[in-house]
Amino acid sequence: MNKMKYYFASLLFLLVAVGFAQETQTKERESGHTNQNKFKQLYEEFATPNSYRSASGAPGPNYYQQQADYKMDITLDDKKAIIYGEETITYYNNSPDDLEYLWVQLDQNVRAKDSKSPLRNGGGVPLAEQPGTFAGKYLGEPFDGGFNIDYVKDASGKALSYTINQTMMRINIPQPLKSKAQMSFSIKWNYNIPDHTVNRARSGFEYFAKDDNRAYVIAQFFPRMAVYSDVEGWQNHQFWGSGEFALTFGDYEVNITVPADHILDATGTLQNRKEVFSKEMMNRYERAKKSYDKPVLIVTQAEAEAAEKIKSEKTKTWKFKAKNVRDYGFATSRKFIWDMQAVKVGGKNIMAVSLYPKEGNPLWGEYSTKAVAHTLKSYSEHSTNYPYPKAISVHAKNQGMEYPMICWNYGRPNEDGTYSDRVKYGMISVIIHEVGHNFFPMIVNSDERQWGWMDEGLDTFLQYMAEQEFGEKFPEAIAPNKAYPSRRGAPAKIVPYMSGDQSTIAPIMSNPENVYQLGPNAYGKPATALNILRETVMGRELFDHAFKTYSERWKFKHPTPEDFFRTMEDASAVDLDWYWRGWFYTTDYVDIGVKGIKKYYVSDKPSKKMQEYMAARNLTEADLPPLVYLADEDSEDFDANLKGKAPTENSKTLKEFMMDNLTAEERAAVKEPKYFYEIAFNKPGGIPMPLIVEYTYADGTTKNITYPPEIWRKNDQEVKLVISSISELKSVVVDPKLETADIDTSNNAWPKKEEKSDFDKFKKKVKG
Numbered sequence: 001m002n003k004m005k006y007y008f009a010s011l012l013f014l015l016v017a018v019g020f021a022q023e024t025q026t027k028e029r030e031s032g033h034t035n036q037n038k039f040k041q042l043y044e045e046f047a048t049p050n051s052y053r054s055a056s057g058a059p060g061p062n063y064y065q066q067q068a069d070y071k072m073d074i075t076l077d078d079k080k081a082i083i084y085g086e087e088t089i090t091y092y093n094n095s096p097d098d099l100e101y102l103w104v105q106l107d108q109n110v111r112a113k114d115s116k117s118p119l120r121n122g123g124g125v126p127l128a129e130q131p132g133t134f135a136g137k138y139l140g141e142p143f144d145g146g147f148n149i150d151y152v153k154d155a156s157g158k159a160l161s162y163t164i165n166q167t168m169m170r171i172n173i174p175q176p177l178k179s180k181a182q183m184s185f186s187i188k189w190n191y192n193i194p195d196h197t198v199n200r201a202r203s204g205f206e207y208f209a210k211d212d213n214r215a216y217v218i219a220q221f222f223p224r225m226a227v228y229s230d231v232e233g234w235q236n237h238q239f240w241g242s243g244e245f246a247l248t249f250g251d252y253e254v255n256i257t258v259p260a261d262h263i264l265d266a267t268g269t270l271q272n273r274k275e276v277f278s279k280e281m282m283n284r285y286e287r288a289k290k291s292y293d294k295p296v297l298i299v300t301q302a303e304a305e306a307a308e309k310i311k312s313e314k315t316k317t318w319k320f321k322a323k324n325v326r327d328y329g330f331a332t333s334r335k336f337i338w339d340m341q342a343v344k345v346g347g348k349n350i351m352a353v354s355l356y357p358k359e360g361n362p363l364w365g366e367y368s369t370k371a372v373a374h375t376l377k378s379y380s381e382h383s384t385n386y387p388y389p390k391a392i393s394v395h396a397k398n399q400g401m402e403y404p405m406i407c408w409n410y411g412r413p414n415e416d417g418t419y420s421d422r423v424k425y426g427m428i429s430v431i432i433h434e435v436g437h438n439f440f441p442m443i444v445n446s447d448e449r450q451w452g453w454m455d456e457g458l459d460t461f462l463q464y465m466a467e468q469e470f471g472e473k474f475p476e477a478i479a480p481n482k483a484y485p486s487r488r489g490a491p492a493k494i495v496p497y498m499s500g501d502q503s504t505i506a507p508i509m510s511n512p513e514n515v516y517q518l519g520p521n522a523y524g525k526p527a528t529a530l531n532i533l534r535e536t537v538m539g540r541e542l543f544d545h546a547f548k549t550y551s552e553r554w555k556f557k558h559p560t561p562e563d564f565f566r567t568m569e570d571a572s573a574v575d576l577d578w579y580w581r582g583w584f585y586t587t588d589y590v591d592i593g594v595k596g597i598k599k600y601y602v603s604d605k606p607s608k609k610m611q612e613y614m615a616a617r618n619l620t621e622a623d624l625p626p627l628v629y630l631a632d633e634d635s636e637d638f639d640a641n642l643k644g645k646a647p648t649e650n651s652k653t654l655k656e657f658m659m660d661n662l663t664a665e666e667r668a669a670v671k672e673p674k675y676f677y678e679i680a681f682n683k684p685g686g687i688p689m690p691l692i693v694e695y696t697y698a699d700g701t702t703k704n705i706t707y708p709p710e711i712w713r714k715n716d717q718e719v720k721l722v723i724s725s726i727s728e729l730k731s732v733v734v735d736p737k738l739e740t741a742d743i744d745t746s747n748n749a750w751p752k753k754e755e756k757s758d759f760d761k762f763k764k765k766v767k768g
Helices: 003-030 107-111 131-138 279-288 301-309 363-382 421-436 453-473 491-498 518-537 540-554 561-570 577-584 608-616 652-661 664-669 758-767
Strands: 067-077 082-092 102-105 148-154 161-165 168-172 182-192 204-208 213-219 250-259 263-266 296-299 315-325 329-333 337-345 348-356 390-395 400-403 406-409 593-603 629-632 675-682 691-697 702-707 718-725 729-734
Touching: 148 161, 213 400, 250 263, 250 329, 263 315, 263 348, 279 296, 279 337, 329 406, 337 363, 348 363, 363 390, 363 421, 363 453, 363 540, 390 421, 400 421, 406 421, 421 453, 453 518, 491 518, 518 540, 518 577, 540 561, 561 577, 593 729, 608 629, 675 729, 691 718
Parallel strands: 067 250, 348 390, 390 406
Antiparallel strands: 067 082, 082 182, 102 168, 148 182, 161 168, 204 213, 213 329, 250 315, 263 329, 296 337, 337 348, 400 406, 593 629, 593 675, 675 718, 691 702, 691 729
C-alpha cells in the first residue's frame, strides 16, 4: 500500500466516522439531550461598545467623569456625641449633558427615625439574636441618626431649594448646569453619632465604661455628591444598608475640631503637624519616616492611658488636604496608641499607620502595622502601585470598613491580653482586606451600589494571595509547617455555598440588596472564580498581565463589569465568555465525573457497532478500504489472545502500512500501545471547566493531562476520549488536586472509591 492510496483510504474512513458521529448526535438531540452551549459570545448580556467605553475594555476616546471638590469644617462634640459640619462643594460637569438638578447622598438617613431601611426585609422569628440587635428592635425608641440640614446655599449665599427622598437629596438649581461648566454651593448640617457596636453601624463610636471614654470612627458623615456617568446617568439608587457607595473623585480640604487631648488621623496629609504634635511626637514621627523594619510609637500606651483619666475642656483643630480621593474618613479618641512605619512602594515612601486603644494590645502592637505594610506591597505588585502618602488601620470593635487611606478593623484580645489563633488570623485578615480596599474601589473606582462583587470580590481575591504571602514572609506568625488559614479564595471553600439550596442563591451579577447571602455571593464566589481563573484556566503569566492591565486602565476611573471582562480577554487572548457566563451570570455549579470506561483492542475485523452501521447501509468489508478497527469487549472476536498484544500483531492492515511507510530504523523506534480505552466523562454541573485528569498505570507511572474547557463546547453533558497506553490503565481521577470547586467528588474516580458511612467512620474513631 503506497502513501497516496493510504491517504484516500483514510479520507474515506474519516467521512464514514463523521457520518456515524453526526447520526449519534442527532439521536441524542431527538431523545431530549440538547446541547446547551455555554460558549456563545456575551453580546446578549453586554452593553454595546461606544465612544465612552471601547470593545477592548479600555476607556474610549470620549470617556469622561465628573469631579467634586470639598472644603469642610467639622466639629465633634464629644460630650453629646454630635457631628456639626459646614461644607462648600465645587462640582465640575465634565459630561456632554446639561444637568437640570444635582443629586447629593445623605447616607446617615438610613438611621433616621423614619427610615424605611428596617422595613425592607421580611422574615419570621430568628433562632437567636445578639443583645444589641434585639434591644435595637424591641427596647426603647429607635435611634435618630439622620442628617439635620440647616441650609443649602449657592455661592452668593442665596438659599437653594432642595428635596429629600430618604437617603438622596435633589438640589433644585435655578438654571441647568451646562456641559463643561462648574458651580459651588454650601451645606450646613449635623447628626447624632450612633454607637457602632449596636446593629453594626459602619461608623460611629464605641463607649468604654471603665474609663468613661469614646473612640470614634467617622465616615459617611457629610453630604456627598452622587455619581453622574455615561452608564447610569445619576446613580441615585437609595442606600438601604448593604449596597455600598458610588462616589466621585475630588480634592478635599478638611478642618476637624475635637477635644485637645484627642489623637486623630484621617484621609489626606496633615497640614499643621507642628501645631497638634508635641515636640516628642515630632521627633518620633521623624524616626518613623526612616524605619522600614518595625513601627515607631508616636503615642505610647502609657501616654494613652494617662490621657484617658483627664478630659480636656479645650479643643484642637487638625487640618488635612487630600488630592484625587473619592471619599473621606477620620478616627479620633484620647484612648489611641499611635504607631507608624515607612514602606517603600514603587520608589516612594508610604507610611503604614495604626491607631488602637490599650484594649487592642498586645495583638495590635505586634501585627497591625506589619499587616498594613505587607498589604501595600502585595497589592501594589498584583494591581497598581499605591499612590497615596499613607494607609491607616484603626481598631474598632466588630468593624470592617474602608475609606481612602483609612479603615477600621476588628480583633480584640481577652482582657488579660491573651488571644486565640482565630482572633489573631481574623484581625490580620480583616486588616489586609480593608487596607486592600484602597485599591478596589478607592483607586479602581467601581460602583459598589450596583456591583458589590467588583470591589469585594476582587479585593477578597487579592486578600487571599496576600494572606498566603504573609504566611510565607512571617512564618513565625503561623503554626509550624502550615499555610495561612484563609477563609475564602481556595476552591474547596466555596463548595458548600455553590452546592446549597438554589432558592437562596443569586448570580454574582446581582445588586447587593437582592442577594440572600452577601458574603459568599459578593466576596467568596468571585474571589474563588478569579483564583481558579489564575491558577487553572489562564495560568499566572497571562492572568497577572491582564489583571494589571485592567488596574492600570481604570485607576482613578469608573469601570463596569463589562470593562473588566473585556480587558481580561483583550490582554490575554483567552476567550472567557463561557467562564463569565457560568460563574457570574448563573447559579450553576461545577460537577464533572467519570461516567464509564470501555476497553478496546486493535483488530482486523469491524466492531459490533461498526457492523451494525455497515448493515444499515448495505456495506460489506469489501466495499471499504483497508482499515484498522478498534474492537470493544462486546465484539465477537474479542478473546484473551488479543489482550496485551501489539497493534501490528493483531492488524495485518496496520502492519502493511508500517512496512510501506516507515524504515526499519523508524519501525524499531515506535513504541506500540497495547491498551486502548474509551473514557466517558460527564458533566452534571452547569459550569464547563478544564477537564483535569490523572491517569495511573499498572507499571506505577502516572500521567496528568488538562484538556481545555472547549472540550465541552459541542456537548455540554458528556465527552468521550480515547486513551492509548503501553501499560494497562488502573485508575482515572478527575480534578485530583481539587482545583475547580467541584461540588461532588464521589463521581470523580474510576474505579469508584468506596465512601465510608458516618457509622463506619465513628467505629474507626472509637477503635482508634
